[in-house]
Amino acid sequence: MSTLAPDSSRRRPTDQADVRRHNAALVLATVVADAPLSRARIAAATGLTRATVGSIVDDLLVAGLVLEQGTSSATGLGRPGTDLVVAPDGAAGVGVELNVDGLTVVVVDLEGTVRHRVARPGDQRDRGAAAVLRSTARLVDSALAAASDLGLPVHGVGIAVPGLVDLGEQVVRLAPNLGWTDVPVVQRLASYAEAAWPAVTVDNEANLAALGELWSGDHAPSDSFVLVNGDVGVGAGVVLDGRLHRGSRGFGGELGHLTVAPDGPPCRCGARGCLEQVAGLDWILAEAGLPPASGSTDDALVPLLATLRDDDARAIAAVGSAARSLGVGVAALVNLFDVDTVVLGGVFADLFPWIDVPLREVVAARVLSAPWAPVRVRPAALGRDAAAIGAALSPLRALLADPLAATLAG
Amino acid sequence: MSTLAPDSSRRRPTDQADVRRHNAALVLATVVADAPLSRARIAAATGLTRATVGSIVDDLLVAGLVLEQGTSSATGLGRPGTDLVVAPDGAAGVGVELNVDGLTVVVVDLEGTVRHRVARPGDQRDRGAAAVLRSTARLVDSALAAASDLGLPVHGVGIAVPGLVDLGEQVVRLAPNLGWTDVPVVQRLASYAEAAWPAVTVDNEANLAALGELWSGDHAPSDSFVLVNGDVGVGAGVVLDGRLHRGSRGFGGELGHLTVAPDGPPCRCGARGCLEQVAGLDWILAEAGLPPASGSTDDALVPLLATLRDDDARAIAAVGSAARSLGVGVAALVNLFDVDTVVLGGVFADLFPWIDVPLREVVAARVLSAPWAPVRVRPAALGRDAAAIGAALSPLRALLADPLAATLAG
DNA sequence: TATATTCGTTCAGCGCCTGAACAATAGCCC
DNA sequence: GGGCTATTGTTCAGGCGCTGAACGAATATA
Numbered sequence: 001m002s003t004l005a006p007d008s009s010r011r012r013p014t015d016q017a018d019v020r021r022h023n024a025a026l027v028l029a030t031v032v033a034d035a036p037l038s039r040a041r042i043a044a045a046t047g048l049t050r051a052t053v054g055s056i057v058d059d060l061l062v063a064g065l066v067l068e069q070g071t072s073s074a075t076g077l078g079r080p081g082t083d084l085v086v087a088p089d090g091a092a093g094v095g096v097e098l099n100v101d102g103l104t105v106v107v108v109d110l111e112g113t114v115r116h117r118v119a120r121p122g123d124q125r126d127r128g129a130a131a132v133l134r135s136t137a138r139l140v141d142s143a144l145a146a147a148s149d150l151g152l153p154v155h156g157v158g159i160a161v162p163g164l165v166d167l168g169e170q171v172v173r174l175a176p177n178l179g180w181t182d183v184p185v186v187q188r189l190a191s192y193a194e195a196a197w198p199a200v201t202v203d204n205e206a207n208l209a210a211l212g213e214l215w216s217g218d219h220a221p222s223d224s225f226v227l228v229n230g231d232v233g234v235g236a237g238v239v240l241d242g243r244l245h246r247g248s249r250g251f252g253g254e255l256g257h258l259t260v261a262p263d264g265p266p267c268r269c270g271a272r273g274c275l276e277q278v279a280g281l282d283w284i285l286a287e288a289g290l291p292p293a294s295g296s297t298d299d300a301l302v303p304l305l306a307t308l309r310d311d312d313a314r315a316i317a318a319v320g321s322a323a324r325s326l327g328v329g330v331a332a333l334v335n336l337f338d339v340d341t342v343v344l345g346g347v348f349a350d351l352f353p354w355i356d357v358p359l360r361e362v363v364a365a366r367v368l369s370a371p372w373a374p375v376r377v378r379p380a381a382l383g384r385d386a387a388a389i390g391a392a393l394s395p396l397r398a399l400l401a402d403p404l405a406a407t408l409a410g
Numbered sequence: 411m412s413t414l415a416p417d418s419s420r421r422r423p424t425d426q427a428d429v430r431r432h433n434a435a436l437v438l439a440t441v442v443a444d445a446p447l448s449r450a451r452i453a454a455a456t457g458l459t460r461a462t463v464g465s466i467v468d469d470l471l472v473a474g475l476v477l478e479q480g481t482s483s484a485t486g487l488g489r490p491g492t493d494l495v496v497a498p499d500g501a502a503g504v505g506v507e508l509n510v511d512g513l514t515v516v517v518v519d520l521e522g523t524v525r526h527r528v529a530r531p532g533d534q535r536d537r538g539a540a541a542v543l544r545s546t547a548r549l550v551d552s553a554l555a556a557a558s559d560l561g562l563p564v565h566g567v568g569i570a571v572p573g574l575v576d577l578g579e580q581v582v583r584l585a586p587n588l589g590w591t592d593v594p595v596v597q598r599l600a601s602y603a604e605a606a607w608p609a610v611t612v613d614n615e616a617n618l619a620a621l622g623e624l625w626s627g628d629h630a631p632s633d634s635f636v637l638v639n640g641d642v643g644v645g646a647g648v649v650l651d652g653r654l655h656r657g658s659r660g661f662g663g664e665l666g667h668l669t670v671a672p673d674g675p676p677c678r679c680g681a682r683g684c685l686e687q688v689a690g691l692d693w694i695l696a697e698a699g700l701p702p703a704s705g706s707t708d709d710a711l712v713p714l715l716a717t718l719r720d721d722d723a724r725a726i727a728a729v730g731s732a733a734r735s736l737g738v739g740v741a742a743l744v745n746l747f748d749v750d751t752v753v754l755g756g757v758f759a760d761l762f763p764w765i766d767v768p769l770r771e772v773v774a775a776r777v778l779s780a781p782w783a784p785v786r787v788r789p790a791a792l793g794r795d796a797a798a799i800g801a802a803l804s805p806l807r808a809l810l811a812d813p814l815a816a817t818l819a820g
Numbered sequence: 821t822a823t824a825t826t827c828g829t830t831c832a833g834c835g836c837c838t839g840a841a842c843a844a845t846a847g848c849c850c
Numbered sequence: 851g852g853g854c855t856a857t858t859g860t861t862c863a864g865g866c867g868c869t870g871a872a873c874g875a876a877t878a879t880a
Contacts, residue, residue: 011439013458014432015837016866022424023868029421040827048423052868054828071876078826079876238746240655245747254745254778259738262671271741271776328669331681332742335664336646337655366681368664369574372583425868426835433837450858462837464859481845488857489845 020056021402023048027056028403031066031084032110038081057084059404064153065090065110086110091399092152094143095392096136097160097205097385100125100177103132104385105139107147107154108392110399112216116146117385129183137192144197155406156198156395159185160205160387170202201394205387206253207244210237212382212390213343214244215397225341226333227380228255228326230348234276238337256280258329275329279322281347287318301347308354316354323355327362334367334375345380352379430466431812433458437466438813441476441494442520448491467494469814474563475500475520496520501809502562504553505802506546507570507615507795510535510587510642511706513542514795515549517557517564518802520809522625526556527795531706539593547602554607565816566608566805569595570615570797572643574664580612586678587643611804615639615797616665619755620647621654621807622792622800635751636743637790638665638736639797640758641707644686648747666690668739685739689732691757697728707794711757718764726764733765737772744777744785755790762789 023046030045031037037045043053060066067090069083090110097104101123107116118139124132140157147154163175170186185202210227227237234256238245256276257269264273277283285292285300288307292300307315330342342363344352359377364370382389399406433456440455441447447455453463470476477500479493500520507514511533517526528549534542550567557564573585580596595612620637637647644666648655666686667679674683687693695702695710698717703710717725740752752773754762770787774780790796809816 011436011456013436013456013462013837014429016426016429016835016868017837019424019426019429019836019867026421026423038827046421046423049869050828051830051870052423054830055867076826077824077878079828081827236746240650245650253748257745257776257778258742259670259776260672262738269776269778328672332668333746335667336648336743336746366667366669368584368667368679372574372576423868426837426866427868429836429867448858459838460859461839461861464861465836486857487847487855489859491858 021404023052024056024059024403025401027053028060028065028086028400031060032086032400035085036069036083038083040081042084063090063404063406065399065403088113089151090153091155091396092147092150093392093395094140094147094154094157095160095208095388095390095394096140096143096157097388097391098124098132098136098178099160099162099205099387103136103139104388105143106385106388106392107143107150107152108389108396109152110396112389112393114385114389115150115152116143118142124178126179129178129180130188132178133183133185133188134192137189137194140189140197141194144195154198154395155399157200158208158391158394159189159200159202160208160391161185161202162205165202165204167203170200172202199395203391203394206235206237208390208394209345209382209386210239210390211244211397212386212393213237213345213380214239214242215393216382216389224337224339225343226255226330226337226339227343227345228330228348230279230281230326230344230346230351232276232281234280234326234329236333238333238339240337240339255329255333258332260325260328275325279325279329284318284322284351287321288312288315290315301350305350308351319351319354320358323358324362326355327359328366330359330375330377331363331366334363334369338369338373339375340373341376341378343378343380345386349379349383431814433462434466434469434813435811437463438470438475438496438810441470442496442810445495446479446493448493450491452494473500473814473816475809475813498523499561500563501565501806502557502560503802503805504550504557504564504567505570505618505798505800505804506550506553506567507798507801508534508542508546508588509570509572509615509707509797511703511708513546513549514798515553516795516798516802517553517560517562518799518806519562520806522799522803524795524799525560525562526553528552531708533704533706535587535589539588539590540598542588543593543595543598544602547599547604550599550607551604554605564608564805565809567610568618568801568804569599569610569612570618570801571595571612572615572641572645575612575614577611577613580610582612609805613801613804614645614647616645616647617654618647618800618804619790619792619796620649620753620800622796622798622803623647623753623755623790624649624652624654625800625803625807634747634749635753636740636747636749637753637755637796638740638743638758640689640691640736640754640756640761642686642691642703644690644736644739646743648743648749650747650749665739665743668742670735670738685735689735689739694728694732694761697731698722698725700725707757711760715760718761729761729764730768733761733768734772736765737769738776740769740785740787741773741776744773744779748779748783749785750783751786751788753788753790755792755796756794759789759793 026046030042039053043050066084067087069085071080092107092109095106102121104119106114109115161172162177164173166173172180172183172185186200213227224240229235236253236255257274259273260275261273265277266272267274267277363375436456440452449463453460476494477497479495481490502517502519505516512531514529516524519525571582572587574583576583582590582593582595596610616639619639623637634650639645646665667684669683670685671683675687676682677684677687
């Protein structure tokens with residue numbers, strides 16, 4: 001019956017329009033990656049003909065996505081080329097992080113720069129979805145107005161939510177921390193919008209943070225990496241070949257409940273020896289002899305960092321031990337996924353100086369392919385706004401994948 | 411610098427030839443999935459025009475990949491269509507499983523049927539790479555001759571190896587159980603070949619077994635599952651959304667070296683407490699009080715199965731313990747990837763009746779999403795030959811992705 | 821100033837898909 | 851049986867996108 005199952009991801013026909021789409025995306029991506037660049041150098045880099053590149057660049061200029069920047073100052077023989085750069089004001093995305101302790105909106109341009117940011121702190125837990133989404137709509141309205149003032153055409157709005165999201169229906173199925181069940185976020189927001197909005201999409205905040213890291217960090221385009229987010233719990237966003245892997249049912253990335261010590265302390269989840277029991281913030285604080293985190297994460301993190309900077313042996317040993325446990329988990333990830341980079345986010349980013357060495361030791365010892373293909377470990381590039389920025393970059397990624405769609409439609 | 415990283419997996423230009431390639435692959439895949447099918451129904455299924463489908467089918471007929479099968483017997487109004495089927499003798503692949511306990515070669519046709527099979531049992535551990543590869547070359551020579559006798563054009567040879575494979579260089583970097591390091595398998599085989607061979611590729615056996623399972627098993631095309639292959643070592647092939655995930659550098663799926671007991675027995679890989687040290691066949695045999703596998707896996711497996719069928723408490727406990735260790739690894743896989751199915755292959759398939767219950771218990775306890783999204787555990791559809799069949803299907807998959815390349819080249 | 825080199829554009833040519841038109845073939849109804 | 855309808859498969863002009871060569875433009879070197 002099924003036998004040789006076809007490559008399912010693209011079960012639709014292709015025609016010349018797709019060729020143009022693909023090549024336009026290729027040209028724009030090349031400019032984004034290595035600007036400034038002349039048409040001839042783009043042709044050399046992409047393998048396209050100068051004629052084709054010229055034609056595509058014309059379209060991109062009309063779309064306002066790239067700009068000519070006078071003749072190239074690059075020294076060399078022959079006629080100098082015309083430098084092309086990404087238009088800083090060519091396109092923007094709006095991203096909202098909708099979290100338990102407040103709302104944050106950002107406007108991000110094609111260069112990944114945050115051009116506008118507004119945060120509205122405040123507990124969202126007991127306000128109800130309708131009230132929260134009304135506030136969100138007002139925040140988006142203001143961000144759209146700000147983008148308009150900045151001369152930025154907004155290509156889409158992304159919403160980051162801490163919960164399980166049905167991407168097809170664009171519905172938040174379950175967000176325990178917000179107390180939401182089956183909230184059709186996009187539909188509701190549309191009804192609250194004051195003016196016409198561009199396309200709105202919802203996604204899980206951890207996923208979007210990983211995407212933000214992928215796009216804003218210093219990554220090679222086809223990277224595979226894991227964003228390990230440390231807090232009281234430990235989660236992971238897995239990006240394989242530049243694509244986020246969400247899991248077949250939206251339950252992926254639970255690194256915190258990897259078994260590190262089968263006979264270790266019991267975990268909330270019911271199992272024993274879970275990673276977050278011996279590498280989470282609570283464990284580190286206890287082991288370092290500091291009081292547990294009662295309020296926000298920062299309240300607990302600041303004294304820990306102060307103690308570490310004082311070269312306190314007990315605190316350093318605690319973080320080192322956590323780092324070695326984390327290393328077991330990271331090694332498992334690398335052995336299974338063969339990612340080449342591990343990005344440490346959340347408190348792990350702050351603790352990176354003390355985590356780095358012991359983590360590397362364990363990873364080097366436990367990753368089979370380590371001698372041939374070293375694993376890079378580095379702290380996250382984006383801070384706490386990673387999810388909002390990832391949400392804003394989401395529509396920009398769609399634009400980059402099909403740069404001429406907007407022009408053709410408009 | 412990098413900012414919005416482009417979709418990298420395809421950093422090369424596209425032209426009309428790629429359009430043709432893609433659409434030809436689409437048409438052939440449709441025939442493979444739902445044969446027999448008329449041109450008109452292919453057009454309806456793919457979204458292509460009848461004109462385009464007609465043209466592509468002409469090419470596929472010339473290439474000998476599909477056959478016309480008289481007028482359709484499908485009852486209906488109007489002129490009946492001409493049924494098209496995949497040509498059973500249109501193409502074949504040769505697959506070799508190169509394992510510790512012997513060599514197996516198969517010839518598989520486009521329908522996934524095994525048309526030829528030869529197994530050469532015998533311990534390969536201490537023979538040295540040169541001797542093993544010479545035997546392999548002779549086996550491939552005989553398989554190519556057999557395919558020729560059957561009238562099957564062989565489109566490629568796949569080699570399945572239990573170890574880390576560098577897919578780019580086609581070199582086995584490390585195969586601990588064979589005692590291999592940096593063996594350029596394809597290059598060596600080429601020098602041992604008697605006659606001209608088609609393209610040869612090496613890949614990890616677990617990956618290939620997963621591909622075999624994906625293509626031959628009763629899977630939906632977009633399934634996500636993990637095939638856990640048990641032998642002396644333990645490997646995993648991860649299939650996400652119907653695509654095998656090899657890892658960014660081809661080193662993925664090393665489930666056997668997941669840390670299960672950080673202070674456990676030392677492993678060949680240099681680390682401690684690796685899963686295959688406490689769930690591999692060697693460990694099970696030792697724990698059950700049976701002699702270690704000296705010759706083939708079967709020589710060791712048969713008495714083990716006999717003992718188990720006799721309800722021997724010690725053997726059942728040994729397998730149960732291995733199953734619980736395996737459960738820790740499987741739970742890690744599921745927590746990270748959120749796959750909905752775990753397929754047990756190799757000796758784990760044979761031991762399934764005794765593994766099933768203890769494995770399920772551990773998985774249920776350690777998988778976070780288990781209460782909401784149960785994990786299915788089942789034995790592999792393909793038997794011990796899964797890796798060999800997957801290896802043989804590998805070149806056929808390449809053919810399916812670009813059906814007209816061979817014709818155009820020839 | 822003359823030559824070599826490189827850049828960007830233009831244009832004919834080709835391949836591929838589309839959509840309409842057409843002949844072929846079958847069932848259905850009178 | 852004869853018309854009518856429905857469906858299949860092919861043919862052909864048309865459009866689109868890429869290629870490759872030719873050409874003018876601009877700059878460095880001799």
